Amino acid sequence: MALFFAAFPLLLLFAFSAYVVQARLYLGHWPYYNHPDPKQLGWWIQHNQLQIGFIAFPAVTLAAVVLAVVGRARSREFPIWTIIATAAVASAALLAFARIDPGGFVDWFWD
Numbered sequence: 001m002a003l004f005f006a007a008f009p010l011l012l013l014f015a016f017s018a019y020v021v022q023a024r025l026y027l028g029h030w031p032y033y034n035h036p037d038p039k040q041l042g043w044w045i046q047h048n049q050l051q052i053g054f055i056a057f058p059a060v061t062l063a064a065v066v067l068a069v070v071g072r073a074r075s076r077e078f079p080i081w082t083i084i085a086t087a088a089v090a091s092a093a094l095l096a097f098a099r100i101d102p103g104g105f106v107d108w109f110w111d
Contacts, residue, residue: 002071003079005064006087009094012053019046020105031108038109050109057094061087 023031023041031038038047064087071078098106 002064002067002083003086005060005067006083007090008053008060008064009057009087009090012050012057013094013097015046015053016050016105016109019043019050019109020103022046030103030105032104033107034111037111057091061091 020031022043023038026041027036041047065084068078068080068083068087071083072080101107
């Protein structure tokens with residue numbers, strides 16, 4: 001469970017990329033800021049899941065680290081450093097993607 005929580009930002013990044021590709025296939029062009037509004041595509045379940053995922057990812061990553069510490073306290077063989085490294089790399093990848101925003105898709109999603 002801790003490893004799943006640690007990898008959550010990467011799963012979220014994959015789901016977001018799939019959402020953008022789905023919009024590309026539906027529209028016939030890459031979406032850009034305010035064209036169209038992502039809420040107007042009619043995929044409100046996916047849109048809401050992504051919004052909740054983006055908002056919850058810091059708490060989920062923190063939960064992964066807490067679970068890793070608790071697991072290590074219970075067993076000396078628990079892979080604490082693997083989980084913490086996975087959480088750090090996955091969070092850094094998501095934050096870098098959001099900061100760099102190739103294609104302007106993050107701005108499009110949150111407009």
